[in-house]
Amino acid sequence: MNNLSVSAEIAAFVAERDWAQFHSPENLAKSIAIEAGELLECFQWNADANDARVREELADVLTYCLMLADRIGADPNQIILDKLAVTRQKYPVEKARGSSAKYDAL
Amino acid sequence: MNNLSVSAEIAAFVAERDWAQFHSPENLAKSIAIEAGELLECFQWNADANDARVREELADVLTYCLMLADRIGADPNQIILDKLAVTRQKYPVEKARGSSAKYDAL
Amino acid sequence: MNNLSVSAEIAAFVAERDWAQFHSPENLAKSIAIEAGELLECFQWNADANDARVREELADVLTYCLMLADRIGADPNQIILDKLAVTRQKYPVEKARGSSAKYDAL
Amino acid sequence: MNNLSVSAEIAAFVAERDWAQFHSPENLAKSIAIEAGELLECFQWNADANDARVREELADVLTYCLMLADRIGADPNQIILDKLAVTRQKYPVEKARGSSAKYDAL
Numbered sequence: 001m002n003n004l005s006v007s008a009e010i011a012a013f014v015a016e017r018d019w020a021q022f023h024s025p026e027n028l029a030k031s032i033a034i035e036a037g038e039l040l041e042c043f044q045w046n047a048d049a050n051d052a053r054v055r056e057e058l059a060d061v062l063t064y065c066l067m068l069a070d071r072i073g074a075d076p077n078q079i080i081l082d083k084l085a086v087t088r089q090k091y092p093v094e095k096a097r098g099s100s101a102k103y104d105a106l
Numbered sequence: 107m108n109n110l111s112v113s114a115e116i117a118a119f120v121a122e123r124d125w126a127q128f129h130s131p132e133n134l135a136k137s138i139a140i141e142a143g144e145l146l147e148c149f150q151w152n153a154d155a156n157d158a159r160v161r162e163e164l165a166d167v168l169t170y171c172l173m174l175a176d177r178i179g180a181d182p183n184q185i186i187l188d189k190l191a192v193t194r195q196k197y198p199v200e201k202a203r204g205s206s207a208k209y210d211a212l
Numbered sequence: 213m214n215n216l217s218v219s220a221e222i223a224a225f226v227a228e229r230d231w232a233q234f235h236s237p238e239n240l241a242k243s244i245a246i247e248a249g250e251l252l253e254c255f256q257w258n259a260d261a262n263d264a265r266v267r268e269e270l271a272d273v274l275t276y277c278l279m280l281a282d283r284i285g286a287d288p289n290q291i292i293l294d295k296l297a298v299t300r301q302k303y304p305v306e307k308a309r310g311s312s313a314k315y316d317a318l
Numbered sequence: 319m320n321n322l323s324v325s326a327e328i329a330a331f332v333a334e335r336d337w338a339q340f341h342s343p344e345n346l347a348k349s350i351a352i353e354a355g356e357l358l359e360c361f362q363w364n365a366d367a368n369d370a371r372v373r374e375e376l377a378d379v380l381t382y383c384l385m386l387a388d389r390i391g392a393d394p395n396q397i398i399l400d401k402l403a404v405t406r407q408k409y410p411v412e413k414a415r416g417s418s419a420k421y422d423a424l
Contacts, residue, residue, distance in 0.1 A: 006183045013190055017197060018204045022363050025160065026149040029142075030362055032167060033245050036135075036142035037355020043132040044348055045312035045340050054131065055180050058171060059189035061138060062182055065168050074161050076168055077112045083165035084119055091123060098124045100257035128257050136256055139351050143249020150242055151234050151418040206363035218395045225402055229409060230416045237372065238361040241354075244379060248347075248354035255344040266343065267392050270383060271401035273350060274394055277380050286373050288380055289324045295377035296331055303335060310336045 007066055007076075014067070028068040035060040113172055113182075120173070134174040141166040219288075222278055240280040247272040325384055325394075332385070346386040353378040 014020055039057035042049035069076040090103045099106065120126055145163035148155035175182040196209045205212065226232055251269035254261035281288040302315045311318065332338055357375035360367035387394040408421045417424065 006186055009187060009190060013194065016199045017202045019202075019206070021204075022206045024153060025155060026153040027363055029146050029149050029155075029160075030242065030358055033139075033142040033146045033249075034355045034359045034362060036139040036167070037245075037352045037358075040135050040139045040348055040355075041352045043135050044352060045345055047130060047132040049131060049135075051178065054135075054174075054178060055185045056189055056192070058174055058178075058180065058182075059185040061142070061167070062171050062175075062186050063189065065164060065171065066186070068160075068164055069168075072157065072160060072164075074164065076164075079161045079165040080112055080168050080172070081115060083162055083169065084115060086162070088119065093122050096123045096125075098127075100125070100128045133257055136252055136348065139355075140249045140253045140256060143246045143252075143351075146242055146249075147246045150246060151239055218398055221399060221402060225406065228411050229414045231414075231418070233416075234418045236365060237367060238365040241358050241361050241367075241372075245351075245354040245358045248351040248379070252347050252351045255347050259342060259344040261343060261347075263390065266347075266386075266390060267397045268401055268404070270386055270390075270392065270394075271397040273354070273379070274383050274387075274398050275401065277376060277383065278398070280372075280376055281380075284369065284372060284376075286376065288376075291373045291377040292324050292380050292384070293327060295374055295381065296327060298374070300331065305334045308335045308337075310339075312337070312340045 007070060010063060010066055011070065023067055023071055025068060025071055028064055028071060031064045032061060032068065035064055113176060116169060116172055117176065129173055129177055131174060131177055134170055134177060137170045138167060138174065141170055219278055219282060222275060223282065226279070235279055235283055237280060237283055240276055240283060243276045244273060244280065247276055325388060328381060328384055329388065341385055341389055343386060343389055346382055346389060349382045350379060350386065353382055 014023065035057065039054065039061055042054050042057060066076060069079070091106070095106045096103075120129065141163065145160065145167055148160050148163060172182060175185070197212070201212045202209075226235065247269065251266065251273055254266050254269060278288060281291070303318070307318045308315075332341065353375065357372065357379055360372050360375060384394060387397070409424070413424045414421075
């Protein structure tokens with residue numbers, strides 16, 4: 001399966017419900033933050049989360065991310081690769097290896 | 107391009123830096139919430155966001171989402187489709203059409 | 213020191229900059245989520261956070277919370293106590309003692 | 319009413335339930351982000367939020383903020399004022415007046 005068919009499924013789901021009217025980039029960015037909070041709630045008091053719940057909440061974050069990508073005309077795979085190229089520069093292997101420090105503290 | 111090659115690129119990026127040790131599901135869930143906050147910052151005071159910045163921040167959220175999916179052995183496309191099936195039931199077209207109400211208020 | 217003088221200081225800070233025009237409840241709710249993400253970033257990869265940075269980020273969350281309380285005409289102390297009364301009912305001591313379970317799983 | 323009695327009420331609520339064991343700074347930071355997401359949900363699709371719900375969710379964010387302040391030995395009012403002094407420098411009235419731009423773009 002590739003992203004194309006998933007994005008098409010999501011688009012059909014939205015179109016059937018006439019929900020595009022609510023999906024401004026701003027509202028989708030809020031929705032991503034809201035769902036990210038629900039995903040984090042799986043880990044609120046300890047690291048031991050319910051696997052099924054994590055999958056559902058992660059799916060919600062991903063779904064709103066794909067909706068936002070679609071709304072702003074971005075290819076999700078391409079923006080990931082573009083950003084990865086930037087991050088590779090910011091965190092060169094020889095400096096970043098085995099460290100969780102931020103780039104300005106490497 | 108499909109997700110497979112993107113996930114492989116991300117995995118290589120992480121392996122080169124020996125960062126898997128930091129990528130517990132809990133830390134990745136925190137990272138998704140942190141990046142979702144940065145994406146939201148693009149829309150903090152108005153709906154008019156800088157397109158390039160939105161793409162970068164959205165890419166960061168997506169990247170951590172794919173890292174978490176990989177870490178828990180979930181296929182990102184599959185969990186999206188699984189959740190979409192659940193949401194279709196919760197929001198039947200005839201009730202949800204044109205409404206932004208929550209399912210328990212439809 | 214009591215909240216009154218702090219709220220007055222915040223109000224003066226905002227008035228001097230003519231920033232009330234940006235402080236709709238919605239924008240303040242976004243701002244709280246954004247700053248909560250920055251606070252969380254102090255703990256992104258481990259539990260060992262820089263104390264000075266935690267204080268600054270916590271102050272940012274609190275400041276936007278007080279701005280929102282002011283904007284909607286709520287007394288911050290009163291809404292905390294009101295909610296505490298609700299939570300006491302939801303988590304009775306005899307059931308909740310020593311447990312981090314959610315009320316519907318107690 | 320001042321913060322002292324509210325903080326004392328919160329501390330009693332926690333002690334009765336023996337919950338201090340769960341309240342590491344990291345877990346409280348996660349909790350603040352989770353509750354900030356629930357507050358944001360009041361404004362997910364439009365600016366028109368239910369006032370009672372906003373008050374409850376704002377109270378939850380504030381409560382966890384006061385718990386974190388208590389846990390790290392910080393006076394909430396003092397850290398707000400300390401940060402306000404920093405922000406006054408970053409956003410001088412003559413440059414920041416009437417602008418929502420970030421300090422590095424003023």
